Amino acid sequence: MRIAIVGCGFVADLYMETLRRHADLELVCAWDRDAARLFAFCRHHGVRMATGLDEVLDDPSVDTVLNLTNPREHYAVSRACLEAGKHVYSEKPLAMRLDEAEALVALADDRGLRLSGAPSRLLGRPAQTMWKALRDGRIGQPYLAYAEMDDGLLHRMGVRRWRGASGAPWPYRDELEVGNTIEHAGYALTWLCAFFGPARAVTAFASRVVPEKRLGVPLARQAADFSVAAIEFECGVVARLTCSIVARHDHSITLFGEDGVLSTDDCWKPESPVRLHRRLTLRGRTFESPFARRLPLLGDAEARALSRKRRKVDFCLGPVELARAIAEGRPGRLPARLCLHITEIALAITAAMDGAARVAIRSRFDAIEPMPWAHA
Ligand SMILES: NC(=O)c1ccc[n+]([C@@H]2O[C@H](COP(=O)([O-])OP(=O)(O)OC[C@H]3O[C@@H](n4cnc5c(N)ncnc54)[C@H](O)[C@@H]3O)[C@@H](O)[C@H]2O)c1
Structure with missing residues (x-):
């Protein structure tokens, strides 16, 4: 699954700890509205910087967006991604209001897209x-x-x-x-x-x-x-x-x-x-x-190797599960x-x-x- 990260903050660093161990995930680019944060994150992890959310959404090579922005931004960012035809994996919560969370689920259904999220x-x-x-x-x-x-x-x-x-x-x-x-x-x-x-x-x-x-x-x-x-x-x-x-x-x-x-x-x-x-x-x-x-x-063997490696939490378990569910055409977990x-x-x-x-x-x-x- 070809992914883009939107929101390059504290938790994005945690996703990067294990992301490259997972062959199911290919990170295309990252975007953060805070230019200094975007630069620091992309330089540290060797990730391509996007020039804006529009570039991520217009990029046909990106299938799925990992929405790692702050909770109060989740709804707007996930909605924009779904409207652009991208699958979304969102950090929790889906949204800060129930009607907004429901709207995201309905939108994903309408567009035939996957919406999944943390914790995993x-x-x-x-x-x-x-x-x-x-x-x-x-x-x-x-x-x-x-x-x-x-x-x-x-x-x-x-x-x-x-x-x-x-x-x-x-x-x-x-x-x-x-x-x-x-x-x-x-x-x-x-x-x-x-x-x-x-x-x-x-x-x-x-x-x-x-x-x-x-x-x-x-x-x-x-x-x-x-x-x-x-x-x-x-x-x-x-x-x-x-x-x-x-x-x-x-x-x-x-x-x-x-x-x-x-x-x-x-x-x-x-x-x-x-x-x-x-x-x-x-x-x-x-x-x-x-x-x-x-x-x-x-x-x-995979689960044992991953969880024992450094006894660190693998934040990418959720995105990997989403990638496999899409590839296998089954409901995700x-x-x-x-x-x-x-x-x-x-x-x-x-x-x-x-x-x-x-x-x-x-x-x-x-x-x-x-x-x-x-x-x-
Ligand atoms: N901090 C943790 O330990 C932790 C652990 C697990 C999950 N989470 C979850 O991860 C999510 C992010 O938390 P965090 O700790 O990384 O926060 P953070 O503030 O460190 O990072 C969020 C980043 O998103 C960027 N951002 C916000 N709105 C944006 C937008 N509209 N477009 C582009 N970029 C935008 C911010 O500039 C910031 O760099 C939250 O939902 C949180 O619940 C955090």
Whole structure:
């Protein structure tokens, strides 16, 4: 798949860490509206600089645009790309408003184009291992999930000094203004939605529990720094999802079933262990075994080699999956409607600022296929 990158910031540097390892992806050019950023990125990575978005969109050799711009630009950039006949792989969220995200999905459908997006950790070994154990009935009937997306006390971590490989500053303003729920809920939600199918309702509470962050972003512009949501899935499972940039770092996911508990320490990490605690019955009493069985992480030779290489996250898993789905004429594993669903849930949680409300979720998506190596 011949791709162009639009948005050459912090995350684009992360995509470049693995992009050239993937034969499915050929990077044609890159564009950023910030000339200095564009130049620094292209020089550092040896990428051809485009002269404008129009050049990218008019280039018939570009099939797909990786939209790596800031969240508030996603809608306009993705729309322009789809209107120009390009497939789009977007960083999350699809858009900052539900109607805009829906419009993008409708536009892609109308034009017969693919719209896919991040996060792509669902395609990695821990998610696929946990999902297979779930499908194999290792914990029996699941009924509850706990997912944490807590990032520590972010504003005290020296975030102004964080830089990507080509010098891109970490966009801490986005983190505070867009909010960590919109930025991060998707990591856990892609797993939970693939495992349990569509959600029908969300009851959430969101707040700014540390108002003064000393990063020059006025309180009125700050989104919630803490949110908690109860997500009701159509299948009957309920998930409690917490997102924060104030509580101790914790990216764990735990699934509770009648016969056991499955957990992983960090749904971001490519080699995060997956553990199974069985429920045991002794003399008529059932209890959770204190001993965890560490499940071998699934993966074919390619998945093993890629995730072990430097134990770094491979941001290109999603674009590679899109390239293969297009080439094989099959639905992708991160389809537009899954991205829309994730976006809708994250927006619903964010909208619950300072007050709980139960919100019906209207988007739906078809069942997602596991990776081929996690199928049997
Ligand atoms: N920073 C991270 O650690 C991280 C990790 C995973 C995902 N993401 C996601 O990646 C996306 C980008 O985040 P980032 O950290 O790279 O932000 P960033 O601010 O570092 O980079 C975004 C770049 O997009 C450019 N841009 C914005 N609008 C544009 C437009 N209309 N046309 C061309 N260029 C445009 C900006 O000039 C900037 O260089 C976000 O959706 C974010 O949620 C970020």
